[in-house]
Amino acid sequence: MATVKLVNVNKVYDGGVHAVHDFSIDIRDKEFIVFVGPSGCGKSTTLRMIAGLEEISYGELYIDDKLMNSAAPKDRDIAMVFQSYALYPQMTVYNNMAYALKLRKVPKEEIDARVRSAAEILKLTPYLDRKPRALSGGQRQRVALGRSIVRRPKVFLMDEPLSNLDAKLRVAMRSEIVRIHREVGATTIYVTHDQIEAMTMASRIVVMKDGFIQQIGEPDYIYRYPANMFVAGFIGTPAMNFLHGTLSRGYFLPDDSSDRIKLTAKQKELLRNYEGKRLVYGIRPENLIYEQSSRYEKFSDQSFSVRRGIVEKLGDIINVHCSLGDREIIIKMNSKYEVGDLETIRVAADSEYARFFNESTTAAITPEHNEYEEVAETPDLEGDHVDIIEPQKTGFIAKLGEKLKGLKKK
């Protein structure tokens, strides 16, 4: 059992680089947390501070409620798996896994039991007598994981462990690591720049940029309710489309377009203070409905025309790259549709999935019109009242709001 808690953790490197700002999170026992963000955003620095490989400039780190800022790495009961998994080439798989335990003078029978149990979990039993050079890349990576697992640490830290593997193996190892995590059941913190890894593996994602946390939440929640335009653009491929424009009398008027996108009653309520103001209308490529679709009619008063560019065929779906003014708009559609040689394409936005952002702050506009603050708890998404919600005020408070509204009606 292990919880990890960071309270306003900061890192200022000797040269003055402030790499991590006020990083706070409560990691629960057995969670699989993924830190994701572009290169240089402070993911590894944060992980290394948790491991004790990098000093915490200020702020606090607790493991199982014990302050760990000045504990030596070996006293933190943590195992770290790196992208380069230097195995001992002259040792067998068995001995590679057993080595750290031998150094710690763990009794022989205990070592044997632990190595064999880890080998089972990792599906390495048939390879225990092999040397690393006789293994595939994925198997070697599993041996590296095995070396950590046999130590039974409280917390696993993984820094881009899959980035040296080829694309196919990476995909296979993604689900392997998730399976292994389930079986071992240890709290895990995993760093990657790959949002697909984050989406597929995490129980909760921490999105970072420039040393700051942008949002913390479950993958589906972050996908659906990104806290700002950075998160909206970073999570999901192709990225969310952004239409810049103004709000006028119940319509969103996109720049460089003669179309008017009608707002739903809910959206009007949400945007009641934004009349005449600049806004960004965010809609994911899969939530744009092509004119030929039977669903188009339902959303036709939220439709607009775009100029067609190249068509990317991915088998079952196609991504149609279009433009509105000088902004790219991508439509993801079923490959049964023909876009032929049309110059313009008409699409409707499924209003259920539209998100609005403040153009100057880039923050998502939420029912209370507040600026985004860190999401402390991931709310449940049950009930349709959470259509457009402010991340930190969902769940209990959103439900309370609904209840109060209901009472007023009565």
Ligand code: ADP
């Ligand atoms: P990420 O893991 O997200 O790619 P890092 O944590 O490695 O990012 O780096 C965050 C920032 O800190 C970057 O600007 C990087 O250049 C800087 N940085 C990393 N290590 C050091 C160091 N030892 N000394 C000074 N600056 C560093």
